[in-house]
Structures are given as structure tokens and as C-alpha cells.
Amino acid sequence: MNEWTGDGSRRVLVVDDEPDMRRLLARLLVKKGGYDVLEADSGGVGLVIARDWLPDVVLTDVKMPGMDGVEFFRRLQDIDPTMSTIIMTGYGTVEMAVEALKTGVYDFFQKPFDNDRILHAVARAMERTWLLRENRRFHELQKNPERGDFFGFIGNAPRLREVEDLLQRLAPSDMTVLIRGESGTGKEVAARALHAMSGRAGRRMVTVNCPALPENILESELFGYCRGAFTGADRDKVGLFVEAHRSTILLDEIADIPVSIQTKLLRVLQEKEIQPLGQTRTIPVDVRVVASTNQDIEAKIARGEFREDLFYRLNVVTVRMPSLEEIRSDIPLLIHHFLRKYRIEYERPELEFSEEAIQMLLRRSWRGNVRELQNTINRAVLLGSGATIDSKDLRLDVEVQCSPEAHSGLCFDQVQHLDYAGAKEKVLKEFTASYLQAALGRTKGNISLAARNCGMERQALQRLLRRYQIAISDFRS
Amino acid sequence: MAEILVLDDVFDATVLVGKILTRKGHTVHTFTEEDAALEFVKAHPVDLAILDIKLQKMSGIEVLGLMKQACPTMHAIMLTGYPTVETAREAMQLGADEYCVKPIDKDELEDKVEKVLKGKK
Numbered sequence: 001m002n003e004w005t006g007d008g009s010r011r012v013l014v015v016d017d018e019p020d021m022r023r024l025l026a027r028l029l030v031k032k033g034g035y036d037v038l039e040a041d042s043g044g045v046g047l048v049i050a051r052d053w054l055p056d057v058v059l060t061d062v063k064m065p066g067m068d069g070v071e072f073f074r075r076l077q078d079i080d081p082t083m084s085t086i087i088m089t090g091y092g093t094v095e096m097a098v099e100a101l102k103t104g105v106y107d108f109f110q111k112p113f114d115n116d117r118i119l120h121a122v123a124r125a126m127e128r129t130w131l132l133r134e135n136r137r138f139h140e141l142q143k144n145p146e147r148g149d150f151f152g153f154i155g156n157a158p159r160l161r162e163v164e165d166l167l168q169r170l171a172p173s174d175m176t177v178l179i180r181g182e183s184g185t186g187k188e189v190a191a192r193a194l195h196a197m198s199g200r201a202g203r204r205m206v207t208v209n210c211p212a213l214p215e216n217i218l219e220s221e222l223f224g225y226c227r228g229a230f231t232g233a234d235r236d237k238v239g240l241f242v243e244a245h246r247s248t249i250l251l252d253e254i255a256d257i258p259v260s261i262q263t264k265l266l267r268v269l270q271e272k273e274i275q276p277l278g279q280t281r282t283i284p285v286d287v288r289v290v291a292s293t294n295q296d297i298e299a300k301i302a303r304g305e306f307r308e309d310l311f312y313r314l315n316v317v318t319v320r321m322p323s324l325e326e327i328r329s330d331i332p333l334l335i336h337h338f339l340r341k342y343r344i345e346y347e348r349p350e351l352e353f354s355e356e357a358i359q360m361l362l363r364r365s366w367r368g369n370v371r372e373l374q375n376t377i378n379r380a381v382l383l384g385s386g387a388t389i390d391s392k393d394l395r396l397d398v399e400v401q402c403s404p405e406a407h408s409g410l411c412f413d414q415v416q417h418l419d420y421a422g423a424k425e426k427v428l429k430e431f432t433a434s435y436l437q438a439a440l441g442r443t444k445g446n447i448s449l450a451a452r453n454c455g456m457e458r459q460a461l462q463r464l465l466r467r468y469q470i471a472i473s474d475f476r477s
Numbered sequence: 478m479a480e481i482l483v484l485d486d487v488f489d490a491t492v493l494v495g496k497i498l499t500r501k502g503h504t505v506h507t508f509t510e511e512d513a514a515l516e517f518v519k520a521h522p523v524d525l526a527i528l529d530i531k532l533q534k535m536s537g538i539e540v541l542g543l544m545k546q547a548c549p550t551m552h553a554i555m556l557t558g559y560p561t562v563e564t565a566r567e568a569m570q571l572g573a574d575e576y577c578v579k580p581i582d583k584d585e586l587e588d589k590v591e592k593v594l595k596g597k598k
Contacts, residue, residue: 094560098576101569108569110562 010126011036013055015046015072016088017064021111025059025118033119043067043075050079056129057122062089062096070096073105082132084125088113134362137332151193153186154337155330159322163190166319171197176269178254178314179292181321184371187292188252190319194290195248203247206240211256219261220277223268229278241274244287254291254314255300262307269313289314324366324373331373335361338374342381351381354390364396382453383442395442433468436461437475445475478502479524479594484514484540485556486532494527494556497583498590511535515543522548525594530557530564538567545572552593556581 012035016022019041026037038053040046042064050058058076062069073085084106089096092110100108106128107121153164170177171194179187188207195205213221224239240249251257257265268274269289273282291314300306324331335358343351353361357380366372376394384393415423436450443449451461465472481503485491491507498505506523508514511532518526526544530537541553555568558579565576574593577585 092562094562094565094576094578097562097565098569101566108562108566 010034011038011053011055011057012122013038013040013046013049013053013058014060015040015043015058015064015069016061017041018061021061028115028118029122032115033122035122043069043072046072047075047079050076050083054080055083057125058083058085059118059122060085060087062087063091070100070103070105073100073103077104082129082136084129086118086121086125134332151196152189153193154334155327156333157322157327157330159326160330163319163321164193166317167193168197170194170317170319172199174288176289176291176314176316177319178317179290179319179321181292181294182323182369183294184369185321185323186370187294187321188250190321191248191250191290191292195250195288198248198288200247200288203244205248205250206244207250207252208240209252211253215258215261218257219264222261223264223274223276225277226279229276233278237276239274239276241268241285241287242283245285246287248288248290251289251291253293253295255293255295255297255306259305259307262310266307266310266313269310324369331362334370334373335377338377339381342378346382348381348384350387351384352388353380354388357389357391357394360391360394360396379442379453383449429468432464433470436464436468436470440470440472440475443475445472447472478504480521481505481590482514482518482523482526483507484511484526484532484537485509485529487529490529494586497586501587501590503590509533511540515540515547518544518551519547523551525552525554525590527554527556527590530555530568531559536564538564538571541568541571541573552596554589554593 010033012029012033014022014025014029014037016025016039022039022041026039029035029037038049038055040049043060044066046058046060049055058073060069060072064072067075069087069089073087076083076085081104086107086109087100087105088109088111090111092108097108106125109118109121153160167190177191177194179190181187191207192205195201208218208222210218220237220239222240224237224242225233227233227235251265264275268285268287271282272286273284275282297306297311301308301311335353339351339353343349361373361376368375376396379395380389380393383395386393415426418426436454439450439454440447443453447461447465448458451458454461464470478501481498483491483494483498483505484507485494486509488509491509495505495507506517506521508517511534514526517523526541528537528540528544532540537555537557541555544551544553553568553573554575554577555564555573556577556579557564560576560578568576574596575589577589
């Protein structure tokens, strides 16, 4: 029930038995306010509309045949207490106004009234409804966390639903799919969902992070080689395409692969066969190819860095992942989901966010998308010192200050006069020292925790601290 | 028992309300000037304010808004000889618990004060 669409439509229901008054108000609200407006000539009709259409704000007359405005308001509250109601009356008495406002009517006007004041009141009522619904959604989620979980996608936003729907329809086919979207929007999760829903789900999906591998290694990884194909090829190597036979291969960050490999990839897509290095024979493969990128491939094509024909082969169907900005209405759901996840992971079941911290998470713009939100919550749950996570524990401002750009330029200019080994030594030393200092600063000198955050062994971290002479006592206060 | 502030520009009215409520065991602070009443609330939070609407400088509605800012948990009863839908609406939206019309008899006043204070607990 009570579905808050969050799609930006703002609905006002006008209930009055006088047709002229009703139309006047409806026209005013549509023209000046840009609202979606429906009209009803009685409380009975109003309730039917309210139940199906769930208006945000209801404007009602008091004196109507049948159900009066006050009774109508009471019944509206049973449908959805977050709707804000404004009562209008031609025969207003002070008692009536006081009683109505005491029972929760949002505003009360005596006719005739000023148009601007009504518009203003509706706008404020709209805001109240929105806040109440946002709040209710957050609290509902705490009771009912399972909602909106689709192969790792958390959310109910229409844009996300579209993506889920598309993935569902594409999954059973063998069509090549290009997944596009900003960093952190879940491109790999989408690829996994495609694989999991397909007939290939029984086999492991193979993921290749294209830019992580140098050109020649990427080639031999993808297509394999025969013994003796080149120096050091002392035995046959099965390529990832063969490994992904009857399964799915995800080519992550496809825009970054070198042109020479693009040509070979094109051949795989066209002929459905691969040719390992050093072999004349081709091997037929049955692989579903999914590629992902966060880059502007069209621009790369224009610059000649990406083959247009490969692009068209890959781009049979495009799935565009929404940025977190596009699915803001899902942020409460995501906050709740990640809080729950990391509470279990770090065994801190009692941990909650303070209201202030929640507000901060809800309002912030997330350039790093869901991943950034996830990492922020992960860190807060791990490092939060008290029983509640407050806005300080989110450490969102600190983040901005130590962005890598602030350091790197400085370092390189200073070492340009040294020889390579010397320069590397110096930059590495500076990097390691500032990186570890920041890591220890965050954990207040807790070495084990800092090591865990940095993904290294405690002993290794301690070795580095000794080598670079970082005094741990500086961080313990 | 409660700490109650009474503000009315007519001195006799404050004395009368003060007497009724003191007899009920409350501590009553009476004022005829809005500034003095506001200063008092800022220094000394009260449980309930009974405010007249027609005052010397400001309106009782304005005073209500300022007092709620200084002391958000404070309850309020508006008491006026010139009731209008407009002031009733504004008072309720600013968080008044009751809006009563003068003249108010002793029993009604006692009853309303008791109800409002009970709602607090």
C-alpha cells in the first residue's frame, strides 16, 4: 500500500460541492502551482480517489452534503496519515478552526481567501507530506529490510526497476550486452545478474579487468597460447575465452583495451571462435560477451582509439546504469541495507546512525555513486567509536581534503632533478609516510585496524612504520 | 505543580487568572508587558503560558512564537476577547494547545489548564 512514487509528481485533491469554487481552485493549482489536480464533489468520492491516487495534499470544504469536511479528514487519516489536509470554510467559527487544527488538519482557511496564500499553504503542506513519507519509509525499512533486493541491486526507484526489467529480458538470450554507467553504479553487479538469470548460470562467470593487464599479457590471457609460441611459453595456456566456454565473460572497462586486441576481439564476436597465439587452428567457443565501460566510447571512436565496428558488435543492447543522483529516492533503502550488512560483518549489532548523520547521508551528493555511499558506511561502522554513528564518524569532509591530486603534482616536480632510482625512492617514501599517517590517524593509532583497512598484514605495516620512522605514539592521544 | 506565566495588558485580568490558578497550587508569574514576560521565559522556563492576544506592543501570537523558540517544550493557552479564525489558525500552527474566548469562567479555565498540563506528562 501507500506507495510513494518519488517520481516528482505532486498531487492535490480538491473536494468541494460547489462546482465553481472547485474549478477555480483546480485551475489556480494547475496554472500557478504546476500540480496534478483531481476534483471530487463529495467526501465519498474524495475517499475513493484518495485511496487509489494517493494525493500529497487534500483541500476540502467543510460544509458538504453527506460527509462533512472534518469527518472526511478523519477517514483520510485512516488511508494514509502522511497526506496533509487543508480545510476551507465559508462559515468558519473559531471553535471549528481550533478543533480541526488540534486533530491534525494542516491548515484552515476562511473563504473568501487570497490565491497566493492558498498556493503558499499548499506548497508548505506538500513539503510536510514529503518529509513525513521520507521518514516513514526509512523507519519501515528497518522493519522490512528484504524489500527491493534483486541480485544484489537494492532499490525501488523507477530508473533502477527499468534496468532490472531490461536485464531480466536480456538474460535468457546470448546477445552481447554493453553496460554503461558512471563509476560505482554497479556495472559488474548488473553483469552478474545477467549471468545468474541466464541458462549459463551453472558455470562460473569470467571477469577480465581490461586496463589492469599490459597489452601482450591481456592478449595471452584472453586467447591463450601454445607451448613455444614465444620465449617462456613452456606449456599450453588456456585462454579466458575458452575458460568461459558455455558461460559468460565480462570485459570490464572495455574502452581501455589497445586497438590490436580490439581487432582480435572483433573476430571472436563475429566468428565465435578464438585463435590462441602460436597456433593456426581456431577453437570454436560458445561465450556470452558482456562488456562494461564508464567512458565516452563515442569520443574514443572519434579520436580513433576505439574501433567503430567493434563498438557496434558490442553495443547490440545497451544497459545504462543510473547514477545515484538519478535514484535518490533509494538512498534511505541503501543506507539501511549497508548499515545492516556491515553491522553483521563487524559484529556490532546495536550500532545505529544518529538522525543528524542520516540527514547528512540523505542530502549529500554522491559523485562516487553507490560505491562511495557503501564505503562511507563501511568505514563508519568499522571505525565509529560510540553506540551511534554521528556525522563526525562519517568522515566525509576529511575525504575531500586528502584527495590524491593535492599531493601528486607537488611530489613529481620536486624529484625531477634526481635520477630514476632516487626519485622513485623519494616519492615512494613520501607516499608511504603520508598514506600510513592518514591511515593511522583515522584509527587513532590502532595498528591492527589500520592494517585491516589498508588490506595488509599487521606485521607488514609495522615493518613499514619502522623503515619510515613513523612514531605510533603521535596518533595515540 | 506547575510554573505558569500569565500575560495580559489588563492588570486586573492577570490578577484574576493568577488567583484562580494559585489556589489550585500552581506557581503563577503575572506580566502586563510582553518584553518583561519574554525576558522571564528566557531566564526561567515555564510549563505553561496563558497569553492574551491584544497586547500593548506586539500581538500575543508573536509573543507565542518567540516564547516557543526560547522554550520549545512550553505549553500555551491563548485567551482573547476578539477571537478570529485567522489568529486561531496562526496560534494553533505555532503550537498553542488551546484558544479560548474571554470572558472565561473559573471552571473552564481550571479544566483547560489541567488538561493541557496533563497532556504534557
